[in-house]
Amino acid sequence: MAAPNEDNLSSHSQLSSQFFGELLDSIIVDVASECHRIARLGLDRSLDDEEEELRLSAQARARVADPSSSGETTSKYVLDIFGQTHPPVANEIFECMNCGRSIMAGRFAPHLEKCMGKGRKARLKATRSSTAAQNRYSRGNPLSNHSPSSNSNSMSRLSNGTSHVAGYEYSNGTIEEP
Amino acid sequence: MRSSVKRPPTPDAEEEEQDREPTLQEIINIKLVESGEKERLKELLRERLVECGWKDEMKTLCRAFARKRGRNNVTVDDLVHVITPKGRASIPDSVKAELLQRIRSFLASTAL
Numbered sequence: 001m002a003a004p005n006e007d008n009l010s011s012h013s014q015l016s017s018q019f020f021g022e023l024l025d026s027i028i029v030d031v032a033s034e035c036h037r038i039a040r041l042g043l044d045r046s047l048d049d050e051e052e053e054l055r056l057s058a059q060a061r062a063r064v065a066d067p068s069s070s071g072e073t074t075s076k077y078v079l080d081i082f083g084q085t086h087p088p089v090a091n092e093i094f095e096c097m098n099c100g101r102s103i104m105a106g107r108f109a110p111h112l113e114k115c116m117g118k119g120r121k122a123r124l125k126a127t128r129s130s131t132a133a134q135n136r137y138s139r140g141n142p143l144s145n146h147s148p149s150s151n152s153n154s155m156s157r158l159s160n161g162t163s164h165v166a167g168y169e170y171s172n173g174t175i176e177e178p
Numbered sequence: 179m180r181s182s183v184k185r186p187p188t189p190d191a192e193e194e195e196q197d198r199e200p201t202l203q204e205i206i207n208i209k210l211v212e213s214g215e216k217e218r219l220k221e222l223l224r225e226r227l228v229e230c231g232w233k234d235e236m237k238t239l240c241r242a243f244a245r246k247r248g249r250n251n252v253t254v255d256d257l258v259h260v261i262t263p264k265g266r267a268s269i270p271d272s273v274k275a276e277l278l279q280r281i282r283s284f285l286a287s288t289a290l
Binding site for chain 1 (some may be wrong): 202233240274
């Protein structure tokens with residue numbers, strides 16, 4: 001390809017400009033794509049900054065001023081990430097599986113303490129108490145007071161290292177003879 | 179001339195693609211890419227544009243546009259159209275000259 005120099009030069013310049021234009025367009029698309037991502041993902045705080053801040057502060061002020069809110073103190077209201085508020089004490093009601101009473105969720109743990117045996121009153125309750133508890137914890141001593149003889153026989157057979165759970169099941173009266 | 183410049187057409191190419199000879203521009207493009215020079219040039223240009231603040235100017239334009247249009251109503255295409263005229267016009271002369279010089283010397287070195 002023995003092309004004359006001048007031709008080469010001018011076509012070179014033209015080609016160079018073309019390639020430069022291509023490179024530049026490619027970079028422009030990259031920048032546009034990056035900015036698009038930032039806009040869509042909300043990464044640029046200043047994009048909604050003013051309107052967002054105004055809205056949030058208006059909301060907060062309204063909530064503070066509103067006396068008719070549920071829950072104990074209005075000043076305790078914080079928003080979680082979904083924008084929901086929660087009353088300071090959980091107020092769902094359900095049945096305690098130990099004593100059968102209706103308990104409020106926020107009061108369940110203290111209730112269980114009393115109900116199941118951590119507190120003083122609960123421990124007294126347990127010593128006085130039922131067949132089930134005593135049979136469960138006995139280690140082969142047949143308890144003559146409450147249990148029928150067949151029950152205590154099966155208990156002594158089982159008490160050689162079986163778990164409490166198994167013992168509890170048997171003491172209910174269902175005896176499965178192998 | 180390296181044999182890799184003339185490539186067999188891809189299997190599902192249209193009829194006209196097979197008949198046409200690759201243009202000079204295409205040939206040079208392939209050479210640029212294959213030698214890695216295109217990538218280097220692009221990185222060089224990107225670096226220079228960041229240094230001189232051009233990229234920040236473009237990002238500002240994009241931000242203003244997104245604020246006006248609403249940030250979820252913006253497409254990449256919109257942004258490209260926003261930046262392109264100003265972007266092409268505001269390239270500093272020194273940057274342009276440097277890149278053109280590099281491209282020209284590449285062209286010369288490939289002995290066309």
